[in-house]
Amino acid sequence: MxxxxxxxxxxxxxxxxxxxxxxxxxxxxxxxxxxxxxxxGKSTVFNCIMGRYDVTEGSIRFNGSDITDDATHEVVNKGLSRVSQESNPIHEMPVAGNIKLFTLPNKLTSFYGGATDEEIYEYAARIDIEDKLQEMPDELPHADVRRLEIAKSLATEPELMLLDEPFAGMNQAEITELADQIERFRQEGMTMVVVDHNMGGLMDLVDRIVVLNNGDFLAEGTPEEIAENEHVQEAYLAGEGL
Ligand SMILES: Nc1ncnc2c1ncn2[C@@H]1O[C@H](COP(=O)(O)OP(=O)(O)OP(=O)(O)O)[C@@H](O)[C@H]1O
Incomplete structure (x- = not known):
């Protein structure tokens, strides 16, 4: 299974x-x-898994349990989380407060409970922003804003993380660093699905690639197999290529 x-x-x-x-x-x-x-359809697949969109047909199972019709908070409680394509920190709160919000029992009504300072430090340290905890999101470079989004996701203690275009807007050095951090999550026991437009940051990172085209399954294989797959190359011809 x-x-x-x-x-x-x-x-x-x-x-x-x-x-x-x-x-x-x-x-x-x-x-x-x-x-x-x-x-x-990549983001739509993530939105369906996370309970953001109602599923028209089909099923989604996580850890053996059917989550097809679960609400987002139920999916998160079961151990799934998503780092979305857009960064949406609360600008009036420092990094630590932004992370803490994701650990509160009910973030709409309660500012009590949630993670301790030590736990927030640990979440931040897993993605190397522990020295930025008191900074405001607006003061951070783009790559650190993206890391904050990952720290928020880590704060829900997921078993499986969905990452939507984690490398967007990053330079090569930042891509390499983030890929190393993602590899570290795997060594800590995490499972991940990483969405990207192209093979850029993925080639050395992923075990297997699944290709979607116009909402349909197109191909599946190792990064090397996918890079050489004629159907995949054709699908990308109109776009930016692999
Ligand atoms: N909320 C929505 N309402 C209507 N159409 C939508 C909605 N979300 C996505 N779509 C449509 O569904 C299709 C798939 O979009 P989706 O964003 O999932 O693709 P994607 O592969 O993630 O694209 P990108 O790489 O550009 O982010 C597109 O035609 C898009 O316009």
């Missing part, structure tokens, strides 16, 4: 079929890359 099993997932927005009978799984300890041209 795989840790995450997406089976026959279909998501329609009115007449638009954004994801069409798509299946994939992630095994415990694996890093799976999910790639595809612009608009191929």
């Amino acid at each position: 795989s840790l995450l099993e997406v089976d026959g997932l279909t998501k329609k927005f009115g007449g638009l079929v954004a994801v069409d009978d798509f299946s994939f799984e992630a095994d415990e300890g694996e890093i799976v890359g999910l790639i595809g041209p612009n608009g191929s």
Whole structure:
């Protein structure tokens, strides 16, 4: 049994079929890359897994339990979390407060409880921003704002993390550093699915790549197999290429 099993997932927005009978799984300890041209449905798959979108058809199982119709907080409580494409820190709070918000029992009504300062330090240290805890998000360089998003996700103590374009806007040195940090999460026992447009940051990181095209499964294989796959190359011809 795989840790995450997406089976026959279909998501329609009115007449638009954004994801069409798509299946994939992630095994415990694996890093799976999910790639595809612009608009191929990658973020929609993540939104369906996280309970942000209602699933039109198909099923999603995590750790053997059916989470297809779960609300987002239920999915998070079961051990899944997502680092979204957009950064949305609360600008009036320092890094530590932003992380703490994700550990509060009910962040809308309570500022009591949640992680201790030591725990917040540990979450930040896992992604190397422990020396930025008192800084305001606006003072951080882009790569650290993205790391803060990852720290927020780590603060929910996930078993499986979905990362949506974690390398966007980063330079090569930052990409290499982040890829090393993600590899470290795997060694700590985390399973991850990483979405990207292209193979850039993924090639050395992921065990397996699944390719989506127009909402459909297109191919699956090692990064090397995918880079050489003719159908994948064709799908990318109109875009920016691999
Ligand atoms: N909330 C929504 N309402 C209507 N259509 C949507 C919605 N979200 C996504 N779509 C459509 O679903 C299709 C897939 O979009 P999605 O954002 O999942 O693709 P993607 O592969 O993540 O793209 P990108 O790489 O550009 O982020 C697109 O045609 C998009 O316009």
